[in-house]
Amino acid sequence: MMDRLEDFFKEDYLLLSQAIMTPERTKAEVKWILDLLVLDKGSSILDLGCGQGRLSIPLAQQGYQVTAFDYSTVSLKRAKEESVKSGVEENIEFIQGLMSNLEGSDEYDAVLNIGTAIGYLDEEDDHAAIQRVFQALKPGGTFLIETENRDYKVSQYQPRRWDDMNGVPVWSERFFYPTTGRWVEKIQWFRERSMRSTTLDVRLYSAPELTTMLKKAGFTDVCVYGSLQRDPLNISSPRMVLSAVKPHREQ
Numbered sequence: 376m377m378d379r380l381e382d383f384f385k386e387d388y389l390l391l392s393q394a395i396m397t398p399e400r401t402k403a404e405v406k407w408i409l410d411l412l413v414l415d416k417g418s419s420i421l422d423l424g425c426g427q428g429r430l431s432i433p434l435a436q437q438g439y440q441v442t443a444f445d446y447s448t449v450s451l452k453r454a455k456e457e458s459v460k461s462g463v464e465e466n467i468e469f470i471q472g473l474m475s476n477l478e479g480s481d482e483y484d485a486v487l488n489i490g491t492a493i494g495y496l497d498e499e500d501d502h503a504a505i506q507r508v509f510q511a512l513k514p515g516g517t518f519l520i521e522t523e524n525r526d527y528k529v530s531q532y533q534p535r536r537w538d539d540m541n542g543v544p545v546w547s548e549r550f551f552y553p554t555t556g557r558w559v560e561k562i563q564w565f566r567e568r569s570m571r572s573t574t575l576d577v578r579l580y581s582a583p584e585l586t587t588m589l590k591k592a593g594f595t596d597v598c599v600y601g602s603l604q605r606d607p608l609n610i611s612s613p614r615m616v617l618s619a620v621k622p623h624r625e626q
């Protein structure tokens with residue numbers, strides 16, 4: 376499992392993902408996230424599955440105290456480099472690890488899990504990760520998940536396809552397993568005179584499944600949307616957003 380994660384999130388992932396995670400998308404997502412969370416400046420935010428820091432850095436630039444957490448050595452290295460270039464390295468704490476091993480108690484005003492950053496582990500580990508997030512949040516803090524809408528993705532299923540990703544032709548063979556909910560994608564591309572390949576293996580959760588997992592961990596006020604702009608979720612929504620609150624302790 377761990378080797379598979381390291382194999383997928385390499386330098387080529389950072390290059391190819393730029394075709395999807397564009398600067399325009401990032402700028403819009405930061406605005407929508409802050410509109411949804413309504414945080415005071417200086418609030419503490421955990422970017423769980425931060426990747427190359429595309430959200431961590433602009434959030435730090437806007438005055439938030441950010442913890443950038445990811446398993447990928449390559450992604451964290453890039454995030455640290457970009458934070459130095461942006462002059463916000465003092466406002467970001469970088470942590471490498473698995474979500475299921477997240478530590479901390481009552482530390483964060485908000486936890487973000489954006490861009491299908493959940494599902495790469497086994498279901499047991501995903502449950503553990505959500506429980507760890509609950510522990511790490513301050514009472515009244517919000518957990519925000521943005522991920523694939525499984526119903527939409529399966530309805531648009533194409534077993535094979537070509538894509539142009541940042542100028543690189545990419546060939547994908549896709550498999551969805553209804554009994555496990557896992558989406559497996561064998562990906563090949565040609566770069567620098569060599570054929571390269573990797574495998575994406577991610578558990579796609581439905582809205583009811585994630586809602587149940589959040590409530591089981593202790594979250595309340597679970598809301599489900601079809602986008603970070605809080606559009607209603609339906610079969611035509613490519614993305615899915617859930618927000619949940621850690622309740623205040625009873626006195």
